[in-house]
Amino acid sequence: MSEVMNEEFVTITVDGRELQAPKGAMLIEVTDKANIKVPRFCYHEKLAISANCRMCLVEVEKAPKPLPACATPVMDGMIVHTQSDYARNAQKSVMEFLLINHPLDCPICDQGGECELQDVAMGYGQDVSEYVEGKRVVFDRNIGPLITTELTRCIHCTRCVRFGREIAGLRELGMTGRGENSLISTFIEQSIESEMSGNVIDICPVGALTAKPSRFAARAWELMQHASIAPHDCIGSNIFVHTLRGEVIRVVPRDNEAINEVWISDRDRFSYEGLASDDRLTAPMIREDGEWVEADWDEALQLASAEIRHALDTSASDEKGGDEDSEAGDASSKLAALISPSSTLEELYLLQKLMRSLGSGSIDHRLRQSDFSDQDFAPLIPWLGQDIENLENIDAALLIGSNTRKEQPIANHRLRKAAVTNKAQISFINAKEFEFNFPLANNIAVAQQQLAHELAAVAAAAFTASGEAVPSYIADAVSKATPNKAHKAIVQQLSQGENTSVLLGSQAAMHPSFAALRALAEAIAVQTGSIFGYLSEGSNSAGAWLAGAVPHRGPCNDADAVKGLNVSDWAEKAPTAAILVNVEPEHDVAQSQQVIKALTNASSVIAITAFRSPALEDVASIMLPAAAFTETSGTCVNAEGLMQSFKGANNPAGEARPGWKILRVLGNLLKLEGFDYVSSDQVRDELRGHCESIELDNSISGVAQVTLSATGGSFMRAADVPIYAADALVRRASSLQKTHDAIALAVSMNPADAARLDLDDEITSVSVKQGEGSAILRLIIDEKVPAGSAWIPMAVKGSELLGDPFGEVVIEKA
């Protein structure tokens, strides 16, 4: 009803109470707001009205028959009774009909205890069923690894069908047959492919659609509910973690209109399964003569602090303890740290504090980035530039290096609303043509080495349209570009709209010409009057910037902080010792080959990690078990800059400890000052104290010269991080790993490149060489990959054999 601008109000009377209601509102919205209970099954506030279940019948005076509250608009002077005999009779009759074919087997139904039908039947059903005939039986369908169907229980409310059409943007589920033979199915058995599919579990009012991974694991009333924050993307969806005797049974959405509304992505819902994976690290481990042996915490932490001290002391005759000014200090090249951008704010802050207290500024969370050339000009926090909610109100947007549908499903849902209801003109420029679930104005795909040139063409169109002079730092790139129709159209859409955005996605941040993309995108935003923003990687990139987990700035932009090395410096200046926090170097780091080599040569590598991984076991000397996401308290900062703190929901696995505590004790053992926290809140508040008056601003405060290299003939790799490969937890979530989106490693290329390389349809696998790595990969010929590049995703099993996600590749017949 929000479209009604000048809201007119009418007065109605419900059960003797006078209520004011916006004209045109449905009766059920008004009663819901006034807390008057009307039973319902098919009505759902986020879905279109279908009025098919009739459970919401109420008495309206002067109406000849009971009316469905969900589909009856309020009218001035309307007198409604929801509890009169007349209304109750109608409701009871409907209930009886609904129960005719519904099995009365709540004791063996997974929904029992949280079933809308069960609840309503308690209130409106009869004690004894008069129906003695045979009940309908529907055979269940296999609709994939996440959702179990128990279709005999379906009451045909069609919420799931409407969800598919209106929210997921894919018509997957449908109602087939008719009358008694109606049933919910997918087109003759296809699994559900939406990245938001799990939400049908919540909206199904009965036990017809339930969560497969947690099926029969617990009863709803046995579960403890803990509010938390989803750990995979920069949206920070609000969730509840449900535990039974200290074990996470499932995750469900926690309503927050400003962020995730009532939805969560499948990744946020099912990744908890990774918590129980076999390779959890459950005790501190020390490598002795090449063998991993368990140690107690005391021993492991003492050893860790000794190794850190030792590394800092070696050949330190001229020890300076870190230069005060911009030069990376001596300690910075001896001790370096990498931390996952999905770590908590407390872990990020304490790690940088630990490092800088030891004189080293070599700390980074930008593990998948490779172009750091403009980092000094980067904003305090690269953020969305607006509220998440605003994404659904935009008129036009340009997204660069982004696949929102798989990277930030909730942001994508907002964009989808804008495109579907506002007819927003949304365009993408990517290194591959991704599929979206809403109509796009432009979906441009160019080889990755052309991405910045493509953007330069849009910038050129933007400057032509605005008539402003091209600033010198991008003049070279812009002047060489010739905009085509699509580029001009994008500029026109952005300039004409009132609420428009230019957003850089996480693939842009990984791109080897990130600085150029950033400068050009910002210029386009300025010229077209658009908001400039980022959809960053991981759940806490914004927090990482704020906490100072970057080598060139301390907490809250502290320019005086000790400076150090970023990941790409590691190739030349390998540190003597390293600390890794929540990092699996083979998957989480772009330049994994160089970094793993540096770690192998380091005298000591301390891994604070929830999981063991083959590469960690190869390179580390000490592994300290860290609590995983539900097991620790902490804070995440989402893309809109919102700080959300959460508590632990269950105890850490085995002897694991929250990351912030491990770092605190390490700080104590190293005799550093200011490591006496008793709670994670204290850590957060200390950081907050540094940041009293920060303002979020994405404009780049100075700019590095952008020159675009001429694109040569070489064949380049391009990559994204597939949705279920993003981080260590989701890579271990077993049900998600069985879905369609769990991409198996393969090389995809354009038919033209396949022809050039003489690879015909018969050839199913090819040899791929990259740097010092090589692999035999399945070949997919795919027009969605632009000619000139080979698409090989990163962070999936096997990709560790290759190198840089954007490096040169040589592909031959296997």
Added chain:
Amino acid sequence: MNAMIEAENTLSAHACEEIDALLKRYPAEQKKSALLGALNIAQHENRGFLTKELMQAVAEYLDLAEIEVYEVASFYSMYELKPVARHNVAVCTNISCMLMGSQSIVDHVENKLGIKLGESTKDGRIYLKQEEECLAACAGGPMMQVDHVYYEDLTAEKVDAILDALE
């Protein structure tokens, strides 16, 4: 049965022409309006039944989700989703016809052909439709529809003559 009848998997050029003609009757953005007709055309070309592939082809042709086509095809009794014999024989069993003795006609047909409602004869000649509702020829009940033709005021002899004449 299956070996005898080869399913079409795509729409012929002719079918597409017919669907295009249908599409002209509706607004361009409402292609779904032509769905019933398009399914009729597809079913007709495929000797009386639809296949998964044909429904997919219709979905693609009309820009619809596959499930939308399947919902409609499975809803209406005039679409067959399994292979059936050449001639479609549907005896009305709704109320007027029932009062006029449609049950004895059904019994007669079943005995004569040696199949039950919903089955096809082994020689691939006749398919007896599962259940037919009122065809709006109540005044002539009992009645049946053979392919696209109505036969009214049925008796056992009349039915024999009609069925025997089918190729």
